[in-house]
Amino acid sequence: MHYDLDALIVGAGFGGVYLLHQLRKEGLRAKIVEAGNGLGGVWNSNSYPGARSDTPIPTYSLNIPEVYQTWTWNERYPGEQEFKAYFRHLDNVLGMSKDVVYGEKVIKATFDAAIDGWQIRTDRGTTFTARFFCPCLGFASKNYTPDWPGIKDVYKGLIVHPNQWPSTGVDMKGKKVAVVGTGATGVQVAQEAARDSAQLTCFVRTPNLSWPMCQEKIDPEQYEKDRPLLEYQLGTKRFTTVGGFLYEETERVLADDTPEEREVRLEEAYKIGGYYLFFCAYINVLGDQEGNDALYAFWRRKTHERMTDKKKAEILAPLKPPHPFAGKRPSLEQDYYEQMDKPHVTLVDVVNNPITHLTSNAIVTADGVAYEADIIVLATGYDAITGGLRNIEITGLDGLTLEEKWKDSTTSYLGLATSGFPNMFYVYGPLSPTAYASGPAVVESQAHWIMDTIKKMRDQNATRIDATTKAELEWREKIETIHAYTLRDKIESSWYLGTNIPGKRREVLCYSGGLPMYRKEIFDAIKPDWKGFTLKTTDSN
Template identity: 70%
Template sequence: MPDHLSNGDTNNHTNSNSNGQNGLNDHASGSDSNRVSGAAHFDLDAVVVGAGFAGIYLLHQLRKEGLRVKIVEAGHGLGGVWYWNSYPGARTDTPVPAYSLNIPEVFETWKWTEEHPGHEELKAYFRHIDSVLDISRDVVYGERLTTATFNEAIGKWQLESDQGTTFTAQFFCPCLGFASKAYFPDWPGLQNNFQGRILHPNLWPSEDIDLREKKVVVVGTGATGIQIAQEVSRDAKQLTCFVRTPNLSWPLIRRIISPEQTLKERPLLKYWLGEKRFTNVGGWLYDLTTRGVMDDTPEEREARLEADYREGGLKWCFCSYNNILGTQEGNDEVYKFWRRKTHERMADKEKAELLAPLKPPHPFAGKRTALEQDYYEQMDKPNVTLVDVKSNPVVKAVSNGLVTADGTVHEADIIILATGYDAVTGGLRQISITGLNGLSLEEKWKDATHSYLGLMISGMPNMFYTYGPLSPTAYATGPAIGELQAHWIIDTMRKMREQGLARIDATVDGERKWREKVDTIHAYTLREHVEGSWYLGLNVPGKRREVLIYSGGLPMYKMEIMDAIVPDWKGFTVI
């Protein structure tokens, strides 16, 4: 049998992590010495699911309110996506300190070493959080929440984990993130025929993988696939990359953060993290521009884009022009520049044309723009083969590799499935959630994903989720969204307590109006014309096309959600 790390039957197409994953190697980023497990019962005020940025911050704030709270976490350490993701090249595309929590006792005692830290430094950061705040004291590690049912008779949520641990709480707060359910293709023979090793980035083992003298196939060209292929190509004997849609990747320049820079910036962090990042649509620490792409002359535009390209990172998305996703004409100009720069870096013009074709595969930045260090140079190497699986798709797996439609066997000792996630909605749907009148989440969402404010679902009272469907999610940095939503949750709980209320629920009309708003804002952007995007649920076969993410930016989102509870519970029913 192949050495699958998927922990189960890949014919199920998906696999979960941040809310549960059994049988994996312990690659903990934090201590589990305080782990509570077994068939215990907890009577609490609130249960949080997931110990990533949002779950940690929400727990910290709930503690300060004096509430009895526990986190249920499938892993054996803090970090969420950074607990599970240990694959080669795993690195954040958001620079620090924007990609960190606004907790003074944490940031005043922490020193980043890189502007775009890798997974090892991020794991160390979460260990530091734990050492300062003792988060693990209130975490039930190694257990996946399986069911959550609202008991109308007592007005509380009753929850159970896969280990039999039960919880009763007034408030249920899933903080699962948008990438907590891995997607696996259902190619015939993948589970049973292939005799090599199959890896998924989200379930990467803790031990080193020796790639020397190995034939490796990487499937997928999302941000993760780019990072992995870039690193694997350095060691593998032969690397074959399956390309369905090329990633329009922008350079990342690795920069060291000196101790002097840390000391200089530390006094500014309270303002940067507490106020400034909520003035930026993506929660970054950059000032926005009012300049449009076509406002510049061709010479000015070339100079500006060249400077951005040399600087690297995603700052250009916010600071160079304000309408890259607003007009096709301007978007085409940015793509032409990027394509020319990419071709200049590659000697093999056939490969260059596949990765940067004359006709854009989609609007530039319409899908997630990966950051790369030397991806195009690595793909240009003779030991790397690129396969266009859009025109020549995979049809099956055999003992020694994958077979494409033209009959070619692409040999592999290791297959890396950088095939992404059942993104945005998959995390919540992996829990059996039942609300009022026996309404299940599956039934609620059978025709469309419904939510009010990207925080609550009608019929699921006192259930607050973070960083999920119909909120800014993937269009803004995770810590900023998690903090903003956590404060809204705390404000809501506090207001309920002040008014003697026991229950809050979103209205169906509130959901309808919010869905209309999310769809309308999305339609103003070029993302509306992107196919195959997980932003629209199109990366998983059979998943319906629908807008899953709010595109209005953090400042507008903050105003929307805060206005809803002040002064009169707009869009809610309260008891």
């Protein structure tokens, strides 16, 4: 099967779905290639126990009136089942699936200079010719699996990565379960596994500095009363805040308060839960080491108060901070520390006692102890932000591949385009606010930029657009400069920096200047004049 298109999108998550909707509204021929069997991206593939958003609704939803006017959420922080239902509703309303090729992966995309377009192929042989190539892969589309000896050919139990959790579920009742990893996914899985398993062993490298979620049900009557506000909240308000949330942001910083005042404010934020702490209690908690240390001390005390096993508490909330508080995105937990405190739960510090190999029924650490497990959950994360793009063989001008281009440094202009790869726009990827802002607010901003760019090219009879190397290098420098102003610069290991993957170089991968500043940067680059781009028009052919 072959398709001739104006645009080919890869991925049917929030970004891909929203971009397809905008392209169709302009009358452009567009399709999505989606590896899964439905819309939703990670929310379609994530079926592991505890899978849940850490962004409250309605922030974490798309600004499509036909959809939000006919949909009511059930929980403040929806789980994977509710997101699957949301995307089914979206599909029913918009008829997206007729323009989605399911069950196929794009494996090769090559820019064809003769036609100023892309030739694209999937793993099942479907081909596409498209003027624009738009990877909307998200930041977590490539799983990371450790290569411990015995993992492939010795261990006889079940090994499962959360992103590949069977839709039919995994029965953990009465089983010996091991969870490796303490990122957001590891926290969510462990929190649930502790309820059902006979024995749970959690392997901890860097403890997650988790903050209370404070989940709550949505009152449908109140939601209906508030529905008229959605147009403003989703269409305007989100884009005025640093993280794309709907909080009323404060200008107060930690250093503004006395210790007594800070204690009162932090107690309130702890009871409210969610990311209220980082936007309403205080802003820029990563701007001051002394204030950040005080915040960590408060959190550590609250965590220890919730646990009776002080040895476990010290592993999960050590005296010395493992990194600046919020330097890595804190997971939002419901009763994680109470669950980890249970006597059938064992915590293993793999920094001082790393995993060496697997036997037929156990994980073995450096001290020779074998931790038996019927089920091993590899919450070991993803080759985040760049992994999905590099997983496709993408070839630009003069035969240059993206893998070759990014061999020594990940470069991009505006977190949207890469020099030498004309007419390729990606969303929610490297060198944009990807990890530091609400996903829908970021991808909608980027999708509208892509649409404005395409329309302006059409008005100017342009067939090709390419970022300049100079603009790309200046953008890289700007991102590194902003990053250096925060305590994130002191973090050695994080998926934000690529260092969660062995052998992957350490580099800043996200724009941390906030969503309003980012939006100004990207739209100023195309209005009123092009900045940092070269164009080819039909007049110059």
